[in-house]
Amino acid sequence: MGGVIGLDVGGANTKAVWRNGGERRAVSRPFEVWRDREALAAVLREVVAGVAPEPVEAVALTTTAELSDAFRTKREGVGFVLDAAEAALGGPPLFAFTTAGEVVPFAEVRARAPEVAAANWLASALAVAAVHPDALMIDVGSTTADVVPIAAGRVAATGRTDLDRLLAGELVYTGALRTNLAAIAPRVPVRDSSCPVASELFAISADVQLILGHLAPGAYTCATPDGRPATVEFARERVARLVCADAEQMAAEEIDAIAAFLHAEQVRQVEAAVRRVSGRFEVAPPVVPLGAGAFLAREAAEQLGRAVAELPW
Amino acid sequence: MGGVIGLDVGGANTKAVWRNGGERRAVSRPFEVWRDREALAAVLREVVAGVAPEPVEAVALTTTAELSDAFRTKREGVGFVLDAAEAALGGPPLFAFTTAGEVVPFAEVRARAPEVAAANWLASALAVAAVHPDALMIDVGSTTADVVPIAAGRVAATGRTDLDRLLAGELVYTGALRTNLAAIAPRVPVRDSSCPVASELFAISADVQLILGHLAPGAYTCATPDGRPATVEFARERVARLVCADAEQMAAEEIDAIAAFLHAEQVRQVEAAVRRVSGRFEVAPPVVPLGAGAFLAREAAEQLGRAVAELPW
Known part of the structure; x- marks a missing residue:
């Protein structure tokens, strides 16, 4: 089915949007990462399957889960989220969104974990800016x-x-x-x-x-x-x-x-x-x-x- | 060993003081009643045994646990605490302390549950007033x-x-x-x-x-x-x-x-x-x-x- 997925891993809700040209579908699921962080990969798999049951061209991820007290630092939290996404979504190229507004392949972004923390607002704002x-x-x-x-x-x-x-x-x-x-x-x-x-x-x-x-x-x-x-x-x-x-x-x-x-x-x-x-x-x-x-x-x-x-x- | 016990059932801590003339002993145990209210009777038994291993003459109880969201109303919460104390401490006469400063036998106080809610501050203040x-x-x-x-x-x-x-x-x-x-x-x-x-x-x-x-x-x-x-x-x-x-x-x-x-x-x-x-x-x-x-x-x-x-x- 192609298209791309935007995935937002929050501390309390995980959301995915699939888009292909004018087509669009969204899923949101409450999941409190601090209660059971080991379940994150399974939740990501479910949310992504729910929004796009067939292979897509790419997944771009934002995260705020790293602020939750499941992690001692944001560096640790971002690393954990990237690992969970990789384990859950192997297949399409994976990208992370940074607070500088860049979309960076996972392989490159690991060393820059703090820049990945809490960039979701910027992703939303760029989408709004394209319209208004x-x-x-x-x-x-x-x-x-x-x-x-x-x-x-x-x-x-x-x-x-x-x-x-x-x-x-x-x-x-x-x-x-x-x-x-x-x-x-x-x-x-x-x-x-x-x-x-x-x-x-x-x-x-x-x-x-x-x-x-x-x-x-x-x-x-x-x-x-x-x-x-x-x-x-x-x-x-x-x-x-x-x-x-x-x-x-x-x-x-x-x-x-x-x-x-x-x-x-x-x-x-x-x-x-x-x-x-x-x-x-x-x-x-x-x-x-x-x-x-x-x-x-x-x-x-x-x-x-x-x-x-x-x-x- | 005789003497009397003052028992305070808080939402997050349960405390007991045993006193016999000039002798005095106190025990405090963290217990969050909203996490597992069914365990309350066992906790009361332990706390009382910890402060007075042998039979005492009477137990007087205060409670603030009824404010916790384990209970829909204070009436329900006070009733639950009285039941748990009765189940745990059968033996010596049991009394409850009211916000009017009365010490009332359990049998009489059940109909007046709201008056029993959160009277612990008054019990403490009366003890202070006796000294200062x-x-x-x-x-x-x-x-x-x-x-x-x-x-x-x-x-x-x-x-x-x-x-x-x-x-x-x-x-x-x-x-x-x-x-x-x-x-x-x-x-x-x-x-x-x-x-x-x-x-x-x-x-x-x-x-x-x-x-x-x-x-x-x-x-x-x-x-x-x-x-x-x-x-x-x-x-x-x-x-x-x-x-x-x-x-x-x-x-x-x-x-x-x-x-x-x-x-x-x-x-x-x-x-x-x-x-x-x-x-x-x-x-x-x-x-x-x-x-x-x-x-x-x-x-x-x-x-x-x-x-x-x-x-x-």
Whole structure:
């Protein structure tokens, strides 16, 4: 069947896109690499078979899995991911994408492992730049948002590594699914007061977005913190625990007010990054929203009065 | 051998104290009830046998395990803990401590389960009040700090439930061991700038306190987030991940500066609670520091110029 595959090995999700001319197919599978790193090769094999059951011309890989604590350093993590991909996908030529925007054969890239770490945002931004030469890409995933300026068809980001991107406001650690609510805001509104939160992992952003109707139950694709179902009722129980309460102590409306506050705080964090990144440019090009949390990007754009441009696929 | 046992069933640690006149013995065992709640009875049996191998006159129990997400409500959690204690400790009369300060036989207390939830701070405060009739007890545990005023020999707290205590500043969700660093501060200093943190569970307060020498490796009694050893070297790798970096990208001094900042922030949070709780009283009685994180309480007292009174045991 030919065509090429783009493979993104995240810490919590592994995704593949197959493309051949105008044809396109995508698969995403939750897989938390820190829970069982030895299973990575099998997961890669499955994901790639799912998107392209017949031989392809080439596979190009990005990875962020190396940041997970399955690995002591990014060098070790990138090496492990390259090994797993080689073991799983022997056949077509394999390439890795670097934070310099190069596509490098595996054989050459091993010595340059740190340059391969977390280049996925750049791959996405280059794809956006091919369609919208002037844009602000906002890709909100399960835990992070990439806020990447594109000017005159080029990716105009300041940072290349995750650390530099955090410092530049181009990487925002807030996402639509797995973000610990205790890390979104130190206090939430309760009974006309502001209540400090419990710093446990009792509830995540998917609970908030499910309660508010921004995510359908089927879009809650990660594990729930308590192992109970991804329904509004159980999500409310999890959110109540954020202030050491339960569903007997708090009314549904009180819990939903906490959810609404935390959702607004996530939008505000994306807005702050948009303002900061946009401040470097004279014009304000349209926002291109992407990812499972694209709705958060659209809301931030609306709050800021920015135009929104959707991708054609 | 007689005597009585005080048993505290926490979400992450189970503790027992045996006392007979002037004799006293204590045992603490890490046990995370949400990982395997069915093992609770066996753990209680072991802890009690460890502190008092022969029959005692009575056992009085407090519990905070009901807040863990092993249970849908506190009512369910308290019932489960009472059942486990009954199954494990059949023999001496069993009592539960309530947030009203009563000691109630198990048979009577089952219908009043919510009153039994999280009464441990009150049991501790009453013990302190017997020694220091005017004091501010600051008990810093693995994840939380109790800031409880004692006046004229009585516990003068405003809140009784955890939610009301959070709102009153009498319960502060910061601790010496298990607090997720991403929940301590939204930003940390990196290279003359302020860097947003990754909202994962990459590192905990025990890593910070170990790096700074406030905790010995043997006092790191909880699991490390990455399953690697509780040494300064590995703790630094965990803390580097908080800003998406690794030990190749950041020097030890840079990582230690992040640790120092987060430690100071924990002290500041305890200080803020002390100021708030003390504001209700005309006099400023001595601070009585308790718990695995007593050093944080002593530092907060010093910063505020408050006298410190140690307990005689």
